[in-house]
Amino acid sequence: MRNILLHIHPAKIPEASLRFNRTFGLGGMAALLVVIQFITGILLRFYYTPSPAGAYDSIIFLKNQVFFGQFIRNIHYWSGVFLLMIAFLHFLRVFFTGAYREIRKSNWLYGLGLLLLVVLLNFTGYLLPWDQLAYWAITVSTNIIGYLPLVGDTLRTMIVGGKELNAGTLQTFYTFHTAVLPFLLLFLVLYHFWRVRKSGGILIPETKEETRMVAVNPNLVFKEFIIALALLAMLFLFSALFNAPLLGKANPAYSMNPTKAPWYFAGVQELLMHFHPLFASFIIPAGVTVFLAWLPFLKFSEPPNGLWFVSEKGKQSAKSTAVFAILVTLSGILINEYVMNFEMIIRGVPPFISNGIIPLLILVGMMAGFYRFYLRKFRLSKEELVQAIFVFIIVAFIVLTIIGIFFRGKDMGLTL
Ligand code: HEM
Numbered sequence: 001m002r003n004i005l006l007h008i009h010p011a012k013i014p015e016a017s018l019r020f021n022r023t024f025g026l027g028g029m030a031a032l033l034v035v036i037q038f039i040t041g042i043l044l045r046f047y048y049t050p051s052p053a054g055a056y057d058s059i060i061f062l063k064n065q066v067f068f069g070q071f072i073r074n075i076h077y078w079s080g081v082f083l084l085m086i087a088f089l090h091f092l093r094v095f096f097t098g099a100y101r102e103i104r105k106s107n108w109l110y111g112l113g114l115l116l117l118v119v120l121l122n123f124t125g126y127l128l129p130w131d132q133l134a135y136w137a138i139t140v141s142t143n144i145i146g147y148l149p150l151v152g153d154t155l156r157t158m159i160v161g162g163k164e165l166n167a168g169t170l171q172t173f174y175t176f177h178t179a180v181l182p183f184l185l186l187f188l189v190l191y192h193f194w195r196v197r198k199s200g201g202i203l204i205p206e207t208k209e210e211t212r213m214v215a216v217n218p219n220l221v222f223k224e225f226i227i228a229l230a231l232l233a234m235l236f237l238f239s240a241l242f243n244a245p246l247l248g249k250a251n252p253a254y255s256m257n258p259t260k261a262p263w264y265f266a267g268v269q270e271l272l273m274h275f276h277p278l279f280a281s282f283i284i285p286a287g288v289t290v291f292l293a294w295l296p297f298l299k300f301s302e303p304p305n306g307l308w309f310v311s312e313k314g315k316q317s318a319k320s321t322a323v324f325a326i327l328v329t330l331s332g333i334l335i336n337e338y339v340m341n342f343e344m345i346i347r348g349v350p351p352f353i354s355n356g357i358i359p360l361l362i363l364v365g366m367m368a369g370f371y372r373f374y375l376r377k378f379r380l381s382k383e384e385l386v387q388a389i390f391v392f393i394i395v396a397f398i399v400l401t402i403i404g405i406f407f408r409g410k411d412m413g414l415t416l
Contacts (some may be wrong), residue, residue: 004243005216005217005221006216007198009216009217009220010197010216012206012214012216013201013214013216014211014212014214015211015212015213016204016207016211017202018219021308022202022204023056023090023093024089024093025223025224025227026093027090028091028224029086029227029228030083030086031231033079033082033231034083034085034186034230036079037076037079037080037121039070040076040079041076041106041178042323044062044072045178047062047066048062050128050170050171051167051171052130052166055128055129055130056093056129056171056249056250059129059131060138063246066244070238071239073239074238074240074242074243074244075236075374077239078179078235078239078242078244079235080122081122082231084119084122084264087114087118088115091111091112091115094108094111095387095390096309097203097304097306098203098304098305098306098383099304100201101296101300101303101304102201102303102304104296105198105296105297106235107192107195107196109293110191110195111192112292114188114189114192115191117181117185118185120178120181121177121181121185123138123141123172123262123265123336123365124173124176124177124264125177126138126262128170128173128174129250130170131245131249131250132248132254133245133246133247133248133256135165135250136256136259137260137261139165139255140259140261140269141261141262141265141362142156143156144261144265144269144272144281147272147277147278147282148282149278149282149394152281154403164252168205170332171257192306203304203306205307206305257410257411260405260408263401263404266400266403266404266405267398267400268280268281268285270333270400270401270404270408271284271400273337273412274332274333274336275355275356275360276352278352279352279355279356283360286362288393291389293388295390298382298386300381300382302383309383310383310384310387313380313384314381314387316378317384318387318388320374321370322391322395324392325395325396325399326395326399328363328396329395329396330399333400333403333414334414337414341355342358342359343355343382346358371385371388374388
């Protein structure tokens, strides 16, 4: 047991890295959830039938006839949801402590790969129950893929294996969900861990005093154990109280209203309500992805100091940017829904200009104005400015996602 621990952790670590508010244990929690996903996923595979005729019935059988079947399904479902949320929070903590730069930059990129894999695992798993919810959520999501320029249609047909979801789609999703993606995830998680050690452990702020080293066992191991127990308790409680969703068997002839994408794509679906599909499904998401992957390659004058939000000024600017992002996103949604629509006002130009380029330029112009004002008034460093832009993007994405999940009703109209 000691040897296994020493493969994961070094024998000694700086005392400062033990502080809970350094990492909040999020990376470790994500790792534990990956293990739980593997165990419960294997158990589910004993009963699951990957065909349109058998999938739904096999879930019903599991629910009603198998000892603890419903509970295991709930744990698998909720640990998938938790994993996505916790990996996202871990990504935020890494960014806001500046640990995405210099020696850690490759691990930031592997981390982005991990986040993508976790989204894909959730997405491919979503279809497997083959109920109405799954069928129509995956239909709208794959339709979003169809909007990609040039390759969209071909890519959609390749993923779906035809015009509509069919037995081939289920087989493809099943294979990716249970064979391809889990192994990529496992490999990347292990590599990610190894990179953490190669970078000399987690980033801690420098102090004038000498770094005190303490033994990992029991100092860190004990804390990890407590966090793991608390997470397991919460997961089990959640799984006992809330069942994983399951509606009636998929019926391709009867669509759901509203037809919503899975919750983690609700932000993109919400963007589609306001921007031309080329912008909502490709240009904006691709721009954000390039921005995130490019972050560690930006040149800064100082090495990362490991402090939360860079500095006190960084914290203040992050807070006001968050408020600005909430106001801009909410007012943009409301104005577009109830007051005006560029496509109707500027007639006679192609929609990708009236509903794409023009609103995007207005948004970028507003952001540029805000940051010019900010830079002048508060004299932000480059790192603080990059952080403010990051905050804007993340907060806008969260607001779009919340609106998409909770405030869209019949025919995707806004509702309370
Ligand atoms: C399945 C998903 C993931 C797992 C299991 C995981 C696991 C871990 C663990 C255990 C650590 C050690 C410190 C800590 O607990 O925070 C860590 C550090 C790190 N992770 Fe992740 N991680 C995942 C996803 C991500 C993502 C999405 C990113 C960012 C895009 C990322 C970037 C990093 C970086 C740069 C470090 C070093 C942080 C530092 O030195 O302070 N990871 N990860």
